[in-house]
Amino acid sequence: MNERLRLEHLTVTFDDGAHGIPVINDVSLSLSDGETLALVGESGCGKSMLCRSVMKLLPPAARITSGSIYVNGADITRFGEEKMRRLRGSVVSMVFQDPMTALNPALTVGAQIGEAVRLHERGLSKRDVHARVCELMELVGIADAKSRKELYPYHFSGGMRQRAVLAIALAARPQILLADEMTSALDVTVQAEMLALLRRLQKSQGMAILFVTHDLRVAAQMAKKVAVMHAGAIAECGRVEEIFETPRHPYTKKLLAATPERLKKKEPTASGGEALLELSHLTKRFSAGKTTCVRAVDDVSLVIRKGELFGLVGESGSGKSTLARLIMNVYRPDEGDVRYEGRSVFKRGGTHAEKKRLQALRQLIFQDSASSLNQRMKVKDIIAEPMRLHHVTTKRGDPYAEAAFQLKYVGLSDDYMERYPAKLSGGQRQRVAIARALSMEPQLLVADEPFASLDVMTQAALAELFMHLQKEHGFTFLLIAHDLAMVRLLCDRVGVMYEGRLVEVAKTGDLFAAPKHPYTKRLLDAMPKPW
Amino acid sequence: MRFVFYGKRLLSFAASIFILSVLVFCIARLAPGDPLASYYGARVERMSGQEREMAMERLGLNEPLAVQYGKWLERAVQGDFGISYKYKQDVLEVIGARVGNTLLLGGLGFVCLFWLSLLLGIFCAYCAHGLLDRIICTLGTAVSVIPEFWLSLLLIYIFSVTLRLLPGSGAYTLGGGGGFSDRLWHLILPLCAVILGHLWYYAYLVRNRLIEEMRADYVLLARAKGLKRRSVLFGHCLKNVLPTYLGIMAISVPHVLGGTYIVETVFSYPGIGTLAYESARYKDYNLLMVLALLSGIIVIFSSRLGQAIGERFDPRIRSRDRQEPDRG
Numbered sequence: 001m002n003e004r005l006r007l008e009h010l011t012v013t014f015d016d017g018a019h020g021i022p023v024i025n026d027v028s029l030s031l032s033d034g035e036t037l038a039l040v041g042e043s044g045c046g047k048s049m050l051c052r053s054v055m056k057l058l059p060p061a062a063r064i065t066s067g068s069i070y071v072n073g074a075d076i077t078r079f080g081e082e083k084m085r086r087l088r089g090s091v092v093s094m095v096f097q098d099p100m101t102a103l104n105p106a107l108t109v110g111a112q113i114g115e116a117v118r119l120h121e122r123g124l125s126k127r128d129v130h131a132r133v134c135e136l137m138e139l140v141g142i143a144d145a146k147s148r149k150e151l152y153p154y155h156f157s158g159g160m161r162q163r164a165v166l167a168i169a170l171a172a173r174p175q176i177l178l179a180d181e182m183t184s185a186l187d188v189t190v191q192a193e194m195l196a197l198l199r200r201l202q203k204s205q206g207m208a209i210l211f212v213t214h215d216l217r218v219a220a221q222m223a224k225k226v227a228v229m230h231a232g233a234i235a236e237c238g239r240v241e242e243i244f245e246t247p248r249h250p251y252t253k254k255l256l257a258a259t260p261e262r263l264k265k266k267e268p269t270a271s272g273g274e275a276l277l278e279l280s281h282l283t284k285r286f287s288a289g290k291t292t293c294v295r296a297v298d299d300v301s302l303v304i305r306k307g308e309l310f311g312l313v314g315e316s317g318s319g320k321s322t323l324a325r326l327i328m329n330v331y332r333p334d335e336g337d338v339r340y341e342g343r344s345v346f347k348r349g350g351t352h353a354e355k356k357r358l359q360a361l362r363q364l365i366f367q368d369s370a371s372s373l374n375q376r377m378k379v380k381d382i383i384a385e386p387m388r389l390h391h392v393t394t395k396r397g398d399p400y401a402e403a404a405f406q407l408k409y410v411g412l413s414d415d416y417m418e419r420y421p422a423k424l425s426g427g428q429r430q431r432v433a434i435a436r437a438l439s440m441e442p443q444l445l446v447a448d449e450p451f452a453s454l455d456v457m458t459q460a461a462l463a464e465l466f467m468h469l470q471k472e473h474g475f476t477f478l479l480i481a482h483d484l485a486m487v488r489l490l491c492d493r494v495g496v497m498y499e500g501r502l503v504e505v506a507k508t509g510d511l512f513a514a515p516k517h518p519y520t521k522r523l524l525d526a527m528p529k530p531w
Numbered sequence: 532m533r534f535v536f537y538g539k540r541l542l543s544f545a546a547s548i549f550i551l552s553v554l555v556f557c558i559a560r561l562a563p564g565d566p567l568a569s570y571y572g573a574r575v576e577r578m579s580g581q582e583r584e585m586a587m588e589r590l591g592l593n594e595p596l597a598v599q600y601g602k603w604l605e606r607a608v609q610g611d612f613g614i615s616y617k618y619k620q621d622v623l624e625v626i627g628a629r630v631g632n633t634l635l636l637g638g639l640g641f642v643c644l645f646w647l648s649l650l651l652g653i654f655c656a657y658c659a660h661g662l663l664d665r666i667i668c669t670l671g672t673a674v675s676v677i678p679e680f681w682l683s684l685l686l687i688y689i690f691s692v693t694l695r696l697l698p699g700s701g702a703y704t705l706g707g708g709g710g711f712s713d714r715l716w717h718l719i720l721p722l723c724a725v726i727l728g729h730l731w732y733y734a735y736l737v738r739n740r741l742i743e744e745m746r747a748d749y750v751l752l753a754r755a756k757g758l759k760r761r762s763v764l765f766g767h768c769l770k771n772v773l774p775t776y777l778g779i780m781a782i783s784v785p786h787v788l789g790g791t792y793i794v795e796t797v798f799s800y801p802g803i804g805t806l807a808y809e810s811a812r813y814k815d816y817n818l819l820m821v822l823a824l825l826s827g828i829i830v831i832f833s834s835r836l837g838q839a840i841g842e843r844f845d846p847r848i849r850s851r852d853r854q855e856p857d858r859g
Contacts, residue, residue, distance in 0.1 A: 052751075055754075055755055057751060057754050057755060085757050085758075085759060086757065087757075088754070088755055088756065088757040089755065089756045089757035090757060093755065094752075094755045096751065096752060096755075098748060101748035101749065102748050102749055102751075102752045103749055103752070104749040104753070104767050104770070104771070105749075105771065106767075106770040106771045107767070107770065115753075115756065115758070115766070116756040116757075119756055119757050119758065120757060165752065168752065168756060169755075171756070172757075
């Protein structure tokens with residue numbers, strides 16, 4: 001086996017005025033033909049920086065300060081820009097995390113792939129390039145390439161875009177592929193397809209793949225060798241079984257303990273309580289274009305009981321978020337009704353005060369805490385705002401005192417009161433969002449993908465917080481998630497949504513043991529297996 | 532559908548013009564000044580009260596404002612905009628004689644501005660944060676804060692008065708010439724004033740949008756393909772910036788036009804700008820009305836054009852219309 005890539009004591013620092021901060025600290029790795037090395041770590045540990053230093057496409061402030069990177073035996077840290085440029089794409093290729101932004105919105109997909117083809121193979125005729133583009137698109141599983149290549153990226157779904165990005169990366173038959181979180185933003189089912197595709201491609205092309213991910217289960221599926229990265233350094237590197245069964249480094253142990261499979265399962269709440277929320281034949285249509293319309297939520301009927309933790313799963317576009325918004329009375333349904341404690345939440349008439357109270361009883365936690373918190377407001381004002389709006393007489397004196405209490409309750413100290421959301425991490429922001437929801441003392445919490453875009457450890461901490469809250473307060477939870485493992489851990493009952501319809505509802509244990517609907521089966525199959 | 536859409540647009544256009552005409556009509560007449568002075572010149576001072584009365588009646592200025600406007604509108608709809616008090620000629624003829632000069636100055640100025648801003652912006656973005664970029668940024672900001680009239684005076688002082696290189700006023704050499712080269716020769720300084728006054732504003736916009744675009748994720752992918760930085764800038768980023776730029780340039784037609792008016796006045800360049808200035812100053816009501824409406828039409832038209840360009844060329848705006856609603 002040829003050794004394709006070797007890093008020796010690589011250190012990359014970020015210039016921060018006077019002193020440099022190392023983002024990659026003394027990393028040594030090696031990668032051979034036909035081999036996959038999984039690089040695992042939480043966000044901010046330097047995984048992406050590592051990939052970008054191999055491409056020598058670091059942000060302007062970052063610099064390789066010591067160590068060397070050998071590509072096919074040559075130290076590229078000494079390469080100039082022009083030499084490096086010829087290497088990119090042809091020898092080393094990279095696939096990026098977010099397929100929604102990685103393609104240029106103003107150029108057709110075919111043009112962007114074609115550009116990569118022409119760059120490294122001079123003297124190709126127009127027809128050759130076309131043929132090669134079609135071939136590449138079919139290689140990565142985009143059917144009907146001839147017509148699809150004339151489309152713009154916005155016509156493509158996330159999975160399709162990621163396939164196109166992969167086609168670009170493969171255009172010049174590279175020997176090394178750096179896959180930076182390439183499946184993280186995709187649905188479970190699409191992720192499973194992509195992983196299978198990547199394995200197949202590796203077999204046929206014999207590439208060396210550096211597979212970067214934060215998901216340990218995906219890493220275990222893809223690679224035989226795993227490197228765990230922590231704070232810019234490699235904590236541990238070895239065979240998959242070694243790392244997962246007998247981890248030596250304390251960080252690896254912590255990381256493994258935080259996976260949903262290893263967390264303590266919530267004890268089930270006593271079922272058979274009275275119904276809190278009833279959805280009956282709920283339908284919401286959106287018009288797409290002039291003649292067609294999409295049924296985002298299609299005839300959904302569902303009962304959620306008091307004190308229950310109900311999970312709602314499904315791929316993106318299946319109507320989960322629309323359903324949440326209907327329950328919150330953000331959207332009005334075209335048909336059907338949502339009844340809360342027997343009263344319709346859409347009822348026109350009724351006193352203003354009653355409506356407001358009804359609204360306060362249901363609280364929503366959003367997926368993207370970075371954009372659901374106002375960047376220009378301090379944490380204390382964010383939490384206190386709903387109390388002010390509803391003129392709540394707070395138990396602990398003024399709203400700020402209440403905010404401080406709620407903040408402590410979700411695990412953040414008083415120090416955070418004066419901060420702005422931008423100064424918080426993703427997990428901390430999500431906690432602030434929860435504190436804001438709790439400040440209204442709601443009966444029903446609707447959490448729309450609260451775990452998405454969070455690290456494994458943060459997810460685990462948040463899951464524990466949810467369990468704790470539910471035990472203490474007896475909230476009713478509606479948890480919307482695409483991570484099945486998390487739903488399995490937390491929920492009493494699970495509903496599966498597919499193309500706007502609720503295709504299956506069952507107790508968590510029953511659903512995972514014996515799925516009835518074909519889509520549920522597919523979803524469970526696609527779930528990354530624990531090793 | 533189409534018909535209704537354009538009908539609505541046309542109706543709103545007509546309504547805007549109507550409101551504009553009422554406003555200009557009223558404000559012009561409410562402002563202090565003597566319209567007779569522009570018609571009769573110095574003779575006004577020697578007129579008796581009776582003569583003044585008669586003169587006012589002859590010009591139809593003694594009636595109530597509403598009646599005056601009604602009569603003006605009635606004639607205007609038929610294409611008769613009255614005569615200019617000062618030039619004693621049909622208003623349209625007076626404007627027609629000068630509109631060419633303004634179109635030459637404004638049009639040429641706009642075209643030059645369009646290309647120079649784009650090129651300068653691209654250049655600055657290419658060597659962003661470098662020494663050259665910083666020098667151009669500083670210089671550009673300094674020049675762009677100089678008011679146009681002052682810039683014009685400065686140019687006249689340097690190139691016409693001190694160096695005696697270029698003519699400082701008029702559109703052609705009096706008594707001779709009037710040929711094409713002569714006109715161009717006279718155009719250089721006013722053109723410079725028009726361009727310099729606006730150049731940095733748009734170049735800076737292009738520069739910043741391009742630099743912002745260079746930070747987009749797709750740039751990293753394009754670089755990872757092995758493209759040169761320059762190729763990414765021209766092949767990828769520019770395509771995303773151009774629709775914004777085209778839209779903004781369309782909207783700023785009136786802005787540049789306003790600049791042209793001022794420059795014309797300083798250079799005594801016989802164009803519409805000088806005419807507008809004089810008509811407002813001397814209460815040449817009929818002339819003022821037509822000029823104001825003409826400018827209004829250009830403003831409305833160019834802002835509509837800007838909108839249309841934005842909607843048509845920006846794939847992200849197009850995509851928003853076509854994409855399915857967010858069901859995530």
